[in-house]
Amino acid sequence: MTQSVLLQAELSALVGAAHASATSSDDMVDGLQPQLIVEPGDVDELSAVLRWANDAGVHVLPRGGGTKQGWGNAPHGGELILSTRRLNQVLEHAWGDMTASAQAGCTVEAFNLRLAEHGQQLALDPLWPNQATIGGVLSVNDSGALRLRYGSLRDLIIGITIVLPDGTIARSGGKVVKNVAGYDLPKLLTGSFGTLGVIVDATFRLYPLPHALRTVTINAPNAALANELLLRVLDSTLVPVSMQLRAGSGRPLQLDICFVGSTAAINVQTEQLARLCLAMGCVAETAADELVPWQAREALWAGDSGAVVCKMSLLPAQQALLVAEVERLTTALRLQWELVTQAVGVGTVRLAGANDQVLMVGLKLLRSWAEAQGGSLVVLAAPTTVKQRIDVWGQAPAALPVMRRVKEHFDPHGILNPGRFVGGI
């Protein structure tokens, strides 16, 4: 018997033969071919699988919808994919308390559809919500432009259940919005790329769905003016729920702003915005479709698979500098570019064209520039040949030694997503 067959037999004993199966090439992660997929049906099975893997020294790649399996560095090992596909239930919607819990494998869309029955929402606009799962978006800390008003996942999550590599099932936080009992593990797990434990379920604070919304788009003659306008809106008493800057080679610079609330209040706010724009010599136009401009971030992933997509984090006042720098670099290197940045300073940049060599140079220069500004550039998608030669995370964070110690305590044998996170964690 091959090793793979042996593994499958042992896993079948834990989760049933139907839920431990061989992989195909579709399951490859950055050139690495896992052998098996296991799909536990409940938290106890998941715990048993992890304990078994920990004892056997089998490396585990947790997976939700699989939409972001390529994020992070290529894993050093990963014989086993642990899928949360069967853990896909909405556990509770305490609408009177504006909280809800879902299992890790529940998609964001399915979760929000349930919450909408009582006019509420998980106020988050992640990528590919119809496939992306609660566990997946938490693990990579994905968020969109709504973050301006509602914060990101760390601000929305209030409770979590995780399973540690040794099988320990641990809960932290709770089901109430306000709670400071014990360490805040929900925040530690958010954005930890599945390197500390496997998320089983999570509880969130919710927000009401807006009565009405309106998106206004402003064509800006240049980035400096767009950034100035963005800052003036932030410094005003206007309260947009989201605001983003869109730019790219050969296309106009646009600033999108979304207001929600009562129609009367939206009217007043859009009028105020129009006056602000006029004073700066540009025009605010109401978008024909309220939602279309907000799909721009997702669109950066479409098309040419040879492109590089990265997340850049800077300050709100540095957006014009970012556009200028990207323009300067891409002109010199003859690359195509496109970007969408949110008002909070976090953006997504796409570079394409030429060859891998040139893309690498562009990435490195842009990253050095961002790091010199106190920001960061994290590569999210890139051709395998590029990823193999670059650390997607950039310079090691100052607190890396503490992060390593945290990892060593949670996952002493290093079985979870080995090598994927910062500093080789």
Added chain:
Amino acid sequence: MKNRIIDELRDIVGVHGLIVEPDQLRTYECDGLTNFRVMPSAVVLPASSEQVQRVVRMCHEERIPFVARGSGTGLSGGALPVDGCIVISLARLNRILHVDLPNARVVVEPGVINAAVTQRVAPHGYFYAPDPSSQSVCTIGGNIAENSGGAHCLKYGFTVNHVLGLKVVLPNGELAELGGMALDTPGYDLPGIFVGSEGTLGIAIEVTLRIVKRPEAVQTLLAAFNSPDEAGAAVSDIIARGILPAAIEMMDRLAIEAAEAAVHAHYPMCDGLLLVELDGPTAEVDLLMQEVKAICSDCGAWELRLAQSEAERTVVWKGRKAAFAAMGRISPDYIVQDGVIPRTALPRVLRDIEALSAAAGLRVANVFHAGDGNLHPLVLYDRTIAGQEHVAEELSFAILKLCVDAGGSITGEHGVGREKQKFMSVMFAEPDLDTMQLVRCAFDPYHLSNPDKVFPRTRLCAEKPGRYEPHPLETAGIAELF
């Protein structure tokens, strides 16, 4: 404490930065939770972050426990010294280092008073949102330890939602930078775990805060009801209507009496008083306030009073924020509790509290953040009556148990500290607590940073989770459980 250690401390902080005289040490023997008292061996008041680091490094080398302290206003004994410890007061590190208005960031030292941040940025139309009732005296460092909230966190979030970056001295004396000026710095969310860790993971020496633009309009409504049930129903209806007020506070008759005696806020005397504050664009606030008033009337409010001026609003809030201290006007002693329940459980839990209060023969005043279900029952007693303090403590703990049973928490904003250690086991199972200890051990393997707080029993770091077995160091008599 050995003379050698004292000399070394004096070398670091200077003669004026060191307290060893018993009379002077007494100031530091407790925080806002005054029924727990322990004398520290020494208190240092470093004048620079470098001095903080040197003191901590020495503590690490000598294995001396240390307890960081801000203004000492904490209500759970978080800054309570432990035997033989050094208290590190951050009071002298009180500079606002940098204000960056375009990016809405302020960088401060830990000893800066909470309200001072808002004072600094108010002329530019900004404020620092977390507003614990003690905000005129408590420090940002203390707020970080406790993840302080306040009345307005219903809408604006807690301290953790407003801290972007931290420079900290780790328990081994190393410096670490957690997070930063920009969001989503690569790596684990260490600010997220450090904030609210109650001083057990190290000492913050520099903090990057997010500030918020002042809303265009703020309106504050007082609504008087005949019972907390009616007031509670109004709260539920407001939330169910999709309205998110900046704050919703509730007070019962006893609490109103006390606040009136202390501050003369001219509250209507009733059994359930709601204070609802809306903020945002004027057009939105005007519209929603009409809705809120209608909901309150429908739920039985017999008086609705909208604060007509900024001065009136200030008085209304002053009464609420003074409510704890005001208890002194109607009772010689009191215990403040800090339980959280799902908002919908409010009527039931209030009735249960009433029953417990009657059974114990002690009065309980209720002041709470009704919007997020954060109760602050105040158990009134007289310590000169033999045994009454004990009965009061038991009653306040029984109330916490009610909160946990209702699916809530033992603390919403005051922290676990020393006071509620044993209740952690009521709320969390052993594996949950063991998992939190993994974080502790990654930061502080020798348990020197504010030991014997938060957790019911401190595990030594090499200890295997599971049934308790003595650590080899324990059996050898080298270390002991705190």
